[in-house]
Amino acid sequence: MADREIRRITKTDCKEWARAFRKVASPTRYNNTVSGLRHVFDVAKDAGIIYSNPAERLERVPVRAKQLTLPSGDQFLQLVDAVEHAGAWCSRDCADFCADWHSPAAEKAKPLRSTWRDVDFDAGEIVVRGDPETATKNWTVRRGAADSRCTRAV
Secondary structure: OOOOOHHHOOHHHHHHHHHHHHHHOOHHHHHHHHHHHHHHHHHHHHOOOOOOOOOOOOOOOOOOOOOOOOOOHHHHHHHHHHHHOOOOOOHHHHHHHHHHOOOHHHHHOOOOOOOHHHEEOOOOEEEEOOEOOOEOOOOOOEEEEOOOOOOOOO
């Protein structure tokens, strides 16, 4: 199919390619590639090279959510302690930053996107803005401090 002119690619060719690619690709990669393929054929269709999109009927495959195994509270504190005692000049600040991810404000933000400008070590606070396009759930900026579950002796 790679050496064939775009106008010579049929629906059957697309189905055969999809069947083979589905066996070797993850569901996300497969779906994204099918989307890209459809777009390429749409461009050819808009340019008048082909009359219909042979990939338009390719079905997406379901993407299953990964099972996350999160550390327990004690394991998390051990991780923060390991970061703090790693020996780098910034180990303490990095440990404080990690501890802040366990704050109630951070737990409520889905997805969480923060940068260094969002962290105020002096105030012990982190600003949670959420996704750049959709922000947080109710479009507010959250400010939170580490709670008692991850507070460490200073």
